[in-house]
Amino acid sequence: MHEYRMPDVGSAARRGFVAGLLAVLVRVPLAAAAEDAALRARLDALERALRSGDADALGASVARRGRIHVDLRGLTDGQQVWGAGQLRVAFAELFAERRTSGFALQAATLSRSGEDLAFVRGTWTRAAPGGPVVESVSFTLRLESGDWRVFEIRTAR
Amino acid sequence: MTSRGLRLWALTAVAFAAAAAVDLARIATAGPNAAEVARQSLLDGVEARHHHVIEELARALDQVAALPNLATAAGRDPAARGEAFRHLARLRSGDLDLAIRDARLEPLAWAGPATEAARLRNLAQAGAGHGVISSGAALRYVALRRAGDAWLSAERVVAVRRNIRNAFVEDVETLAADPSLVAVRFVLAGEDAPAADPRERTLQAPDGRVMALARARETPEGEPLAERLRRWLAFGAALAAVLLLGAALRTGVSPAALAAAVGLARLLLLPLTGAWPLGEFGSSAHYASPALGPLLRSPLDLGLTAAALAALAACAWSYALARPSLPPRAAIVAATLLAPGALALGAALVADIAWNSASPPEALDLLPAFSAGSLLHLAAGLAWLAALATAAALLAASGSLAPRRLAFVFSAGAIAAHVLLARAELAPPPPVAAALAALAFGLGLRGSLLRGAWRGASPEARAAALALLAPLAGLLAQPTLAAHADAVLLRQMEADFAPRVRELSRWRTHVLQATLERIDALRLLEPGSASERAPIEELAFATWASTDLAALGLSSAIEIQDPDGFVASRFALNLAPLAGPLAPLPRGEAWEQRPERIAIGSVERPVLHARRQLVYDGELQGAVHVWVAEDYSNLPFLSPRDPYATLFRSAPAAAAREREVGLLVYDDARRLVFSSTDPPPVPDTEALARAESGPAPGWMPLEFEGRPVTAWAFPVAGGAGFLYREESALVRSLADAFEAATAFTFAAALGLLLLLLAREAAGHRRLTARSVARAVASRFSRRLFVALIALAVGPALLLQGVVRQLVEERLARETADQALERASIARKAVEDFAFFQRGDYPDQQPVTDQALVWVERLIRNDLDVFAGGRLIASSKRELYASGLLGARVDGDAYRRLVLEGAPAVLRTERIGAFSFSVVSVPLALGGSEPGILSLPLASRRREVDAVLADLDRTARLASVAFLLLAAAIAYSMSRRISGPLFALTAATRRIARGDLAARVEPTTRDELRELVEAFNQMAGELARQRDDLERSNRLAAWAEMARQVAHEVKNPLTPIQLASEHLRRVWADQREDFAATLDTCTTTILRQVATLRGMVTEFSAFARPPEPAPLDLQDVVAEAVAPYAPALPPGVTLTAEPGAGPIVAGDRRLLVRALVNLLENALAALAEGGAIRVRARLADGRAALEVEDDGPGVPVEVAARAFEPYFSTRSGGTGLGLALVLRIAEAHGGGAELEAVAPRGTRARLWLPLPEPAEPPR
Incomplete structure (x- = not known):
């Protein structure tokens, strides 16, 4: 005899509920992990750009449409607020005139502020006639549409 | 080019070569040690x-x-x-x-x-x-x-x-x-x-x-000789290209060649921008863009590129007008894609200027400074003109489409382009976009009219027309740049400022952390270190100045204690003194950090406080404290209320903006925590709720003192934050656009003046200062116009100066009164404080900084107290601690107040370029001599400067408006005076041409009316006399005609009579040869009768007046030639040259007859055979019918008499044919002539005047 069984609505709902719950529980850490990964990727790109003196690569790391605060002691006339394209040209000139011999971000200085700001410092070594110049440079990044972008570059005093 | 011009260019070339030689020699001799x-x-x-x-x-x-x-x-x-x-x-x-x-x-x-x-x-x-x-x-x-x-x-x-x-x-x-x-x-x-x-x-x-x-300092190594030589060669090539371009413009080369020369010149100029120090014009710190490779790397690069684009666009437009239209399919593509595309590219370039400038240019001063900002404005104007001309050229080339269809496809393309631009944040304001599209369409459709006018215009008129493009460029560029600058600001508010406000506390913590690390590195008070050797009283400031606190200009303080806890050195920026002279030392060597609230009067400010002991080699040397205020007041994007704050900022960026950004912060209980303005705008409950709700912030309208503001609302620490900036009022926007248009006009006028002077110096005759002066002087109306404007300039400037002087004096009086009133209140408060202080703490200073900070909040003005000429207390200690101001009162103030007993002294003090007024009054401090209370009026000075700047701007705009009004009045007056003179001149010309019906309508009631009436009377009299003369001439002509007819008729009558009589005689004699005689005589009679008929016909035609009507002379040629073509004598060819003939007013039948007569003459000349060419053409401003043969030709003396009646070199000729041609030509206002053609042949020409064009309006 064929036994008719009612569809197990309860178990389907349970499965859906569990899946939803899992999604909610997992979503936040996943999103945070994705942001951390994006930040790490951006910092790697930033480090590569400055180390190799690649202004275009640096331009790809800054805020896409907006202003970037730049204050580099001895290189800029006080604090400057530049557009992204302007920064690319200005840094290309700067890299051409003052050859970069080394750059390293200091991972220990990375700090997050809220959900969408991050600060980090790096050590920039430039060739100069009187010997290499080593300076600490501070970067401020913000989260733009899931991607971290630099919007402040400043020589730390 | 004139010899003088050649000499000038030669001189330039020699100077250039000498400069290059000197420079290269300098580098060559310096060798590798050049650096x-x-x-x-x-x-x-x-x-x-x-x-x-x-x-x-x-x-x-x-x-x-x-x-x-x-x-x-x-x-x-x-x-x-x-x-x-x-x-x-x-x-x-x-x-x-x-x-x-x-x-x-x-x-x-x-x-x-x-x-x-x-x-x-x-x-x-x-x-x-x-x-x-x-x-x-x-x-x-x-x-x-x-x-x-x-x-x-x-x-x-x-x-x-x-x-x-x-x-x-x-x-x-x-x-x-x-x-x-x-x-x-x-x-x-x-x-x-x-x-x-x-x-x-x-x-x-x-x-x-x-x-x-x-x-x-470290500088780039010296430039190698080869590189320097390359730059000089590039400079020379660019100079030569520019000269060739100038020569090409004079000789009239094709637009394509011109475009190539312009492009080449721009490319040759490329290496120049990095070659020599060009200041801000050559600096990428002001503007730079990677958009067009090396073409936009500095403001100067941008300017050169925009100028080249404008020149190329002008070439394109000229080319488009000179060429036939594109085929319909290509025309549709051009109208829908290319023309809107050209406008879109212009829009993208102008947007690029704003987005890639350090300070996006917003407004252009009426008298613009010679600066990179002005150059960016100019480049934007040129970019718009280039886009406009290119779009117009493409539309002109699309002329094969019906205007309505062209409008439709172009509008569709332009709207689509605008939508795409808007999505990329590159679109100009809609009114500018609409105006550009309309202008491009109008120019494209009606460009040929402008081209005709351009060709007919004098060089001076052309230069003036080009100068008139300047205000158009200003009107297009300024609103676009201002809109993009606003977009940049909104973007900054949203993405840059708001996070800084929201994360202020963490951001300050980050800065503090960097500061503490820096202080650790300085090793303060370490025995034997540089910091120990520095004067201890300056150590706090020196430390502060070497940290990020100074770099960012944050409200902060540093105090350094000695091992006993006494404050050895202190510096504070915008923070009141924080501790007494003696305070407990920190507990350990590690930094302790904690948030605190410090009280200033009744107000508490949150600060971050960090402190540590300074221990070296196990020995306590002292301690250091660092405070950083967590308040919002000195965020870098806010214009500081404290006028001195700019002295401690490395970049006064906020001050450079046209419209300030404001900030409002509410806490979680919806209490106002901070407002950058007083009074603040008040958001309603809904706005607060929306801002608090997060995480989706957004733009919303608010109202601030009745004016609309755009606010970015976002959550801040459980409360709400609003960043806002005022909407630009329509009147303000119009004034800005007007100001920019005027600035562009001034710049163009200046450029034109320099061009005229340069051409004058080069020895040119046209388009020089003198030729323009002559052009002005040649017309009374122009002289009047210029004189009236010149007369208006003086009063306008005088009025401006007088008004400014009056307002400045009034403001100075008000400032002094206000300052004295405040000083009076402050003096009372300080003296009271000093009285109690002397009683409670007789061994301490009678006045303290804390007391002055309290009084400062009372009177809302900083104040300083001096005793014995030395500063003893200040509400702005940082100005003295930093050394920006000397801690001793001005000597002159001391003399007058202390030694001479003056009640008050008002003077000016200066910190670098920052100057302000200071009022000083004597102060009773209980000593042997009075103290001095000084109130620096820096805030008031800023207000006064702002009022005067506004006044100057308004006055300048009003002066220009006044001058425009004066120009309109001058134009109207010159028209009223010179209008009747022009009418009289035109009427006189008509009379000179024989049109005695010309009259002038009197339009005035003055002497000119009398002149006009006298002229009309004279013209009437002339007409009457001419009628009389014509009547008597007609009678005389009839008599002459009758005499000639009689004479001519008499000639054939004689042979007729003789033949008749001979025939009758032969008949009467019944001679045998009667039949032969009859034949001979009747033949003679018939021939003479035919001669008579011919004469009658000729006379009939001769006497008939013409009936003119618009007529194409080519049709006359065709009609005259047609009957001859099928029956030409053997060996004779007849060619009518094709083409559209000139249009004249003429009597078709008479002109055909005249041409037939000329043809007959030519045929008669070609008895041996030959070729006849007939043509109708324009020559020397006249229409001409020409018949040319290659017969034996005509001697000069014959040609001179050929048109006289009855003159003929042919047997059997009446001598009336050519006379009739002349008569017909003259009846049409023309003439006729014969001339020999080399190597052989004759050309007969009948010329006619062209129809008079309509009298142009003057």
């Missing part, structure tokens, strides 16, 4: 300036030492001291400070902020005449000299600390003309000179003591 030579040259300059200052100080001391009764002056007698103050004030020049001091170096009389005695003791003890002393941010050269019991000192600031350098204080940099190239290390008096680096130059005092060490 070293440049460095030494820089250091030579520094050393020369050092010696100049030393000599200046020594000279000043000589003058002070030569003062009469110096010993008396140095005494304590008030009258003698007053006299000494006057002398010193007279001797003081520029920034030199002078003082007469007692034996302990305490100033007795001074001019300028004399340095305190303590700072000079090292110098005096060392017996040095010259030395360097440090006072906060400033370093001063001092010359000290003994004069009996007294000391004389002269000093001046030679440098400021670079950490707080900004626009206001950089002008005190004396030794290093360009601090970016030279670094100077100063050796303070009493310090040992450090070992000099081999690259350093030692700067010594006259006694050999080292005062400073100068070193050239």
